[in-house]
Amino acid sequence: MLKQLQWLILKDLRIDWRTKYPAAGILLYITSLIITSYLAFTGFIERETWNALFWLILLFISINAVAKSFAQEDDRSAYYFYLIKPSRIIVAKLIYYGVYQLLLISVALSVFSLFLGFPVATSGPFFLNLIIGSIGLSSAFTMVSSISSKTNNNAVMMAILGFPVIIPILILSINNSQILVLGGSLADISTNLITLLSVNVIIIALSFILFPFTWKS
């Protein structure tokens, strides 16, 4: 089991390493997105706006980074269809894209704070909330990507199917993050954070249960 997981994760890593352009494309996407928003917002950005803008950028990074997770499996899927249990495939994907997105977010955060500053008052809990929120985003999008890869119009379907599903996670984490940016403490967001965690758990559990059905179809 662990060996297969390791193999699957390494496989994704190798694919990304060999065809460097998707990762490089995402990095360029992050930079141009942030520079555009810097040019649009420079001079009058409030703390609340900073927060909302940051999460919106995260949302777009996440949807673009994770969209390829199953789209790239098209020609390969038949190959290990018979070899590996679908539940292991989804666990491997969730782990790989969770980490992948955390890396992208740390890049995005550093570029973003370089241009637009870092006005967060309580940074420890801010990062905690960021990590939990981004795991939620990446796992929901991974599942949505597995659904949308079955359709003809992958990119558009990803956005249509993904955005409404992601909104509970997004609203909760933006809400938490705003409280923290304005100087709240961990105690102020603890109930919201628990709700956010439980939404994450529901989404991951459902992906685990439902993925085998999309995979086999």
Added chain:
Amino acid sequence: MNYLMRTKWWKWLTMALLVYVVIGGFLFPVPRLPILNETIRVLHFHVPMWFGMLFLFVASVVHAIKYLSSGKIENDIMSNQLAIVGTLFGILGMLTGMFWATFTWGEPWSSDPKQNASAIGLLIYFAYFILRGSIQDEQQKAKVSAVYNIFAFAALVPLLFILPRLTDSLHPGNGGNPGFNAYDLDSNLRKVFYTAVIGWTLLGFWIATIKIRYKLLLEKIDD
């Protein structure tokens, strides 16, 4: 659903309940509350739409699960048609709500958290229909859309029940606004309201059974 398709008595019940609701809803005396005044009667037409929508969506998810476990195409048809009628109820609830809000809140859209949440909820189901439209293969369409149906419903639940509590809603009964329960009004209002919830929900299922029957017949002709 199978039971509802086979039996008839509940259709008579629906008719009786709805006649009572329409007469009672428009004619029975209602308590005078500030701002609300006569618009309180929307309680019998707007709120039951959301109840009906939720029951229909739950039934849709149940049939999606049934489809995934059994693979019978009838369950997929049922799930799809229930979702269609549920969305119709959602749109009606939205319209009645906006109509009511024009007279009480002064504008149709006031960025009330419940309004926003239900708009997003409807977006989820529109996405579901587009997903169905974009897959050609029948089996695959049924399977993938069943998966999305279950997944989306899991997202809808926190949206409708948890998030509106984060910020105060303008809805009666929330955030210190005069509510229907807070005043415990007269039992007349309550009687009509409960009847309305049952009546409109049953009407939704009635519409769904007709649509399902039609689709099943089309399926038979195709074979």
